[in-house]
Amino acid sequence: MFTVSALYHFTRLNEPNSLRGPILSLCQHEGIKGTILLAHEGINGTVAGPSAGVTRLWAHISDLPGCSNFTHKESTSKYIPFKRMKVRIKKEIVTMGKPNVDPSVKTGRYVEPCDWNKLINTPDVAVIDTRNDYEVGIGTFKGAINPNTKTFREFPKWWAKNKHKFKNKKIAMFCTGGIRCEKSSNFLLGEGIEDVFHLKGGILKYLEQVAKQDSAWEGECFVFDNRVSVGHGLKEGNYDQCYACRRPVNQQDKNRAEYVQGTQCHQCINEYTKEDRARFGERQRQIDEKTKLLD
Numbered sequence: 001m002f003t004v005s006a007l008y009h010f011t012r013l014n015e016p017n018s019l020r021g022p023i024l025s026l027c028q029h030e031g032i033k034g035t036i037l038l039a040h041e042g043i044n045g046t047v048a049g050p051s052a053g054v055t056r057l058w059a060h061i062s063d064l065p066g067c068s069n070f071t072h073k074e075s076t077s078k079y080i081p082f083k084r085m086k087v088r089i090k091k092e093i094v095t096m097g098k099p100n101v102d103p104s105v106k107t108g109r110y111v112e113p114c115d116w117n118k119l120i121n122t123p124d125v126a127v128i129d130t131r132n133d134y135e136v137g138i139g140t141f142k143g144a145i146n147p148n149t150k151t152f153r154e155f156p157k158w159w160a161k162n163k164h165k166f167k168n169k170k171i172a173m174f175c176t177g178g179i180r181c182e183k184s185s186n187f188l189l190g191e192g193i194e195d196v197f198h199l200k201g202g203i204l205k206y207l208e209q210v211a212k213q214d215s216a217w218e219g220e221c222f223v224f225d226n227r228v229s230v231g232h233g234l235k236e237g238n239y240d241q242c243y244a245c246r247r248p249v250n251q252q253d254k255n256r257a258e259y260v261q262g263t264q265c266h267q268c269i270n271e272y273t274k275e276d277r278a279r280f281g282e283r284q285r286q287i288d289e290k291t292k293l294l295d
Helices: 016-030 051-062 113-120 152-166 179-190 202-209 274-294
Strands: 002-010 033-039 042-049 072-077 085-089 109-111 125-129 139-141 170-174 196-199 217-219
Touching (some): 016 033, 016 051, 042 051, 072 202, 109 113, 113 125, 113 196, 125 139, 170 202, 179 196
Parallel strands (some): 033 085, 109 196, 125 170, 170 196
Antiparallel strands (some): 002 042
16 A cells, blocks of 8 residues: 655745755655645645655655644555656745735634534535635535636635625635645635634545544545545545546546547537647557557
């Protein structure tokens, strides 16, 4: 079994580029794969590898400036759900496009997974799912508001159009691992919302700690690796991924007339050119050929 681990931490990294090489070298030496993002505002990533190697990586990260108290989430997988290791330098570790938003200064109030059900069932609380529409489409908390955003960058614009609906309401937000809620809660505090809450550790921590029979979660949780989705207990879910648009698809979706393996699904059928489709088809043909050789 391999350890799959996700982390994020907001802290000031003055020279993120100087941190890239040592992290990449350590991961390659330990057989770790995945993606880590570095920016002036902090670090974000999900990786997988042998348990001892992942432990050494986290020890290295805890020695980075301001990262001594960072937290991470862990699950296990029978295989490494990534093909390679990447360490990238970005302007933001999660892109909101609001340079004045700074979660390292102030965020909303954290809510432990064991207390989340009580909060979201309170009448004066509005529950907002801050994830993208394709993520919400396969699972969310019962009664949560879906902003129908295609990217997190669209969240501030959505709020500007809809904030009048939340007058005299407390706002509770959640996302996959917690990172988007760090930014969105700081953003809403800057917008004058006084009572802002977010799920500590995100959906993943909730699914890990809250028993299925007590859960308010419906469906599965999309994850950004080859597992595609997970359910309660962080067990691998029932979704595959469209290789064209990277959105989740289940067996019913694959049975639709619009679905062509590696080329398109019903969600992206009108999003690409004929040239794109030809390129996707050629990629799938090469994958099929390699698979035949291995059989």
